[in-house]
Amino acid sequence: xLRRAVELFNRQGYDGTSMSDLARELGVSKSAIYHHxxxxxxxxxxxxxxxxxxxxxxxxxxxxxxxxxxxxxxxxLRESVLVLAAxxxxxxxLLRVRGNSGIEQQALRRRRxxxxxxxxxxxxAAEEGVVRRDLPPELVSRLLFGTVNSLVEWYRPSGTxxxxxxxxxxxxxxxxxxxxx
Amino acid sequence: xLRRAVELFNRQGYDGTSMSDLARELGVSKSAIYHHxxxxxxxxxxxxxxxxxxxxxxxxxxxxxxxxxxxxxxxxLRESVLVLAAxxxxxxxLLRVRGNSGIEQQALRRRRxxxxxxxxxxxxAAEEGVVRRDLPPELVSRLLFGTVNSLVEWYRPSGTxxxxxxxxxxxxxxxxxxxxx
Numbered sequence: 001x002l003r004r005a006v007e008l009f010n011r012q013g014y015d016g017t018s019m020s021d022l023a024r025e026l027g028v029s030k031s032a033i034y035h036h037x038x039x040x041x042x043x044x045x046x047x048x049x050x051x052x053x054x055x056x057x058x059x060x061x062x063x064x065x066x067x068x069x070x071x072x073x074x075x076x077l078r079e080s081v082l083v084l085a086a087x088x089x090x091x092x093x094l095l096r097v098r099g100n101s102g103i104e105q106q107a108l109r110r111r112r113x114x115x116x117x118x119x120x121x122x123x124x125a126a127e128e129g130v131v132r133r134d135l136p137p138e139l140v141s142r143l144l145f146g147t148v149n150s151l152v153e154w155y156r157p158s159g160t161x162x163x164x165x166x167x168x169x170x171x172x173x174x175x176x177x178x179x180x181x
Numbered sequence: 182x183l184r185r186a187v188e189l190f191n192r193q194g195y196d197g198t199s200m201s202d203l204a205r206e207l208g209v210s211k212s213a214i215y216h217h218x219x220x221x222x223x224x225x226x227x228x229x230x231x232x233x234x235x236x237x238x239x240x241x242x243x244x245x246x247x248x249x250x251x252x253x254x255x256x257x258l259r260e261s262v263l264v265l266a267a268x269x270x271x272x273x274x275l276l277r278v279r280g281n282s283g284i285e286q287q288a289l290r291r292r293r294x295x296x297x298x299x300x301x302x303x304x305x306a307a308e309e310g311v312v313r314r315d316l317p318p319e320l321v322s323r324l325l326f327g328t329v330n331s332l333v334e335w336y337r338p339s340g341t342x343x344x345x346x347x348x349x350x351x352x353x354x355x356x357x358x359x360x361x362x
Contacts, residue, residue, distance in 0.1 A: 132357075177355060
């Protein structure tokens, strides 16, 4: 039910989706939904938490991983792509949040914590000498993870690109660029 | 007026913005607005056209420019960033369109034409041997311009990064990657 609710929020906007819309989408009564969740806000919070928890776990795991800071940054990039592919509706919902309510503002705070974690990984890789130092680490981090986030606009699990290949492609272009060698 | 209308659409969603909201935002009467435009749809169309016309002109100019296909691709990337910075509200509106009306579907068609144009530039640069050939050109194009599009999520003209530096940073990371040399 959560996945279908999140997909509906993504399609017509959270503010434009009522519990009646959701009941119609699921083909059940509103009271059947209220048997499982107390409110529409609960579904929003659960959808946002799904994306945030998965991204946090992936980035923490990458940051605590073996190898150099460059290796850990590459792992964080790859893992973020894999989470996005595995939790596409929840991550899409998360990336569209504008802070219109307490729940959304809480989600934006958690997103900023993740951004800070990623920027720290870029900084560490730059200090190590693996990542270029001619550009500010915050800018590099925003561009890298902006690329990852932009995948929600076109990536579909039913398409021809499998998640692992997509993760490899993002990491390859991020680290080595598009120039032929 | 168009700029303020587009900013309001971005803030609270086109579907959630009435002409009364816009009149309140501008501090004028609704009839004063109707003196200039026939409908809310006119403002949406004008906002979307502003972004599309600017991007089309930039990409056509880059594609017709001097140098190799690689040089033209780099110019298209840089010019797209400059258009985004100069027309931030209009490009933001354009990137949030979901196709909920005829006007939005028309805008999505023009966006797809631009995407095809950019993918053709990537293909030409790959055939020339400047751009790597181990990844599909459509994928490379989507990742590159996904990076550009993601700028609307955080870039603000009032910030510390000027548009030309931003364009250079995007092009540098896209072509050479983040690895230190």
